[in-house]
Amino acid sequence: MAQLVRNDTAIRPGSIPGVAQEPIMTTITLDTVRALDSDDPLSRFRVRFVLPEGLIYLDGNSLGAMPKALPERVSEMLHREWGAHLIGGWLKDGWMEKPLALGDRLAGLVGAGAGEIAIVDTTSINLFKLLSAALAMRPERRVILSNTENFPTDLYMAQGLIRQLGGGHELRLVSEDTIEDALDEQVAVVMLTETNFKTGAVFDMGAITRAAHAVGALTIWDLAHSAGAFPVDLNGAGADFAVGCSYKYLNAGPGGPAWLFVARRHQEAAHQPLTGWLGHDRPFDFALDYRPAEGIRRHVCSSPGILGLVAFEAALEVMLEADMTDLRRKSVALGDLFIDLVEQECGDAGFTLISPRKAGLTPPWGRGSQVSFAHPDGYGLVQALIARGVVGDFRDPDVMRFGFAPLYQRFEDVWTAVSHLRAVLERGEHLAEAYRERAAVT
Amino acid sequence: MAQLVRNDTAIRPGSIPGVAQEPIMTTITLDTVRALDSDDPLSRFRVRFVLPEGLIYLDGNSLGAMPKALPERVSEMLHREWGAHLIGGWLKDGWMEKPLALGDRLAGLVGAGAGEIAIVDTTSINLFKLLSAALAMRPERRVILSNTENFPTDLYMAQGLIRQLGGGHELRLVSEDTIEDALDEQVAVVMLTETNFKTGAVFDMGAITRAAHAVGALTIWDLAHSAGAFPVDLNGAGADFAVGCSYKYLNAGPGGPAWLFVARRHQEAAHQPLTGWLGHDRPFDFALDYRPAEGIRRHVCSSPGILGLVAFEAALEVMLEADMTDLRRKSVALGDLFIDLVEQECGDAGFTLISPRKAGLTPPWGRGSQVSFAHPDGYGLVQALIARGVVGDFRDPDVMRFGFAPLYQRFEDVWTAVSHLRAVLERGEHLAEAYRERAAVT
16 A cells, blocks of 8 residues: 555544644554554454454444354343243343333433333334324424435335324425524424434534424434444433434344433323333233333333344443443544545545544534445445455445444554555456446445 | 043044033043153154253243254354344345245245235234224224224224324224124224134134125234144135234244235235335335335335344244144144143132133134133132243233143143142142232233
């Protein structure tokens, strides 16, 4: 790899790079990058994950890597709980309480209190519950406000709900930079994904929540690309509702269980329509009429899937050992290093940075834990990198996404990834016939 | 155990006991019962399950026992799929298609065709989807017809939906023996659990479906206590919709994934409101507007939970090896033996059989694969039996439930269970102070 001329401050964990700072012309060598790994307070976490030899995995924003302890915990649940206790596991092994007990553990990571989170169902289904609850809490208002850049499933769930409610509501979609302008007293609820799935841009949750509250609207935050990626402070931001998944930066495995947050102040008023028996106040009375449980429990619907929950539990234990300030600091440094290396190493190759360049150590965060470049040959480039063992992903029409999961990412891997990118470009590997047809998986 | 005077035909697999037959006074000995095990064509399946030494497990109707191959399959998925392929697993390991591919495998067990079943979400949530779809298909009608004996979560989900739709619909509840009388042209959909969770009584699915269709109503069958317990023939019965779970007779583990069935003739008209991106016609286009996929796929909402799905897959493979006629024959014989032993051995102890005595080898089935007795001290009796290692369960107010999962149940265990019941009664163990307060888990 050629030597690079770059802003040296960007590659020191602890620094906040940005245009405001004075660039210092410096040469990055592999030794410099290795020194970053040596100084990394989170470096001990990498061995806790299964990462195939030789693979550079930059897609933890889509599916996190497997914690080594997870299979053992799952096996233990199967043999020592289900196998040994059978039906008795629901009480003896705490299965019945796991959605709330594990919710309390997750709460610490996202700035929620005990009794404000349940681990349950899927992100989309939880969004349906909370959108329903929010609309019912603002019966005189008709608008769900969101942004055209939102992850489509969130928009689809809102559309399904509006259709079911008879069509009297409206999904108002605006671009992400005009959310505050679009707020008015018709808005019942603002539904946003905090971190843009394509660009990694992070909304200012506190500012938008305050603006929404100022016009009497509620907020629902989808934290799919936020939780575990950088510090989240739901109560600090005054958030009303939130949903999230477990399989991206929380590493719980493909399609792992999702979660929802209801601020304590709303728990009495918030009623969701998927009123299953485990959300009943006294499920084992088997009464004919539903009566909602107090608190967060009414958002649990069905018997919880224990396999998924114990996997999440095992993954969360690893994450909870990490200091979130260290995590954010490293995430910023990884992203900054990648941006600087790509722009300076492949600067004339037609890349456009579509992620925010600025990433803060305190809110507003600016950029999350991914970096995206647009490139006309983006699909071919991502595929050619995958063929070389550097796994990022592609999103239409031209977006190359690279996620940096600070728990298991090394600085040296960023260096190597960019070396491969340059080699792909030099040899034209991205122009291969095989990459003319596109296929993608989130 | 004292010798019993009973109807000998009841204990030979292949016979159909019942009041219509001439009782033959015979003495049952342990040798007789052991001979039933020797002749059992399904006896080879017991070793395929993890069953703690000394435990007699009669609660497979609540949570099935663990297939021995299941942990290995789960471990393989973790290490060889997630661990090795990371994000690539969605395509390489068929994760993305698993809800439908596994649905096609389950289809054979419940009389459905390929493309009519998806393995997805939870039973209650699937019921919400299909109830919504059914009501929208009968817009001029306002009634959901069900029975007071239905499992409460089904009623609660209907209540939640009705509330969501603005209250213009009605949940009409009648007793299970008057369903057909309650059918009229106001009924949009008949929602029934085929097998009563307390008594094990099985509706005549074919007859009720025909009666519903005769007044223009649709049917939704909850097969939680049917699938894997005895032959189910959805298309033979002309069923419109169905839902079911995987963790009872299908042995997929606590809270395992649920499934839903939509008859092919309804697939174009059936629209459900939980319109997540994986039910979209082209999810990876990331279009702003939802457009339902063709066929059963539109009932999939979110990224599927792969851990639960592979566990279900492993369990289903065992079940699919069994001949369903053998399975039913054995189930009937186990239940008959239990009824006869309890009534004749403990005949003066105050038990009332609340399950149907008659269990057919062809529809109408009469009794499913469980036997329930009412007893004033039912709770204490169940607890005292559990203390002796005989696991049944209790349902308010006075119901003792005993499930017979034919894949792993032995006839000799039925003998031993009744011996324990008699010993509990003789020693008054069920009257212990500890059993005065009730707690129960389904």
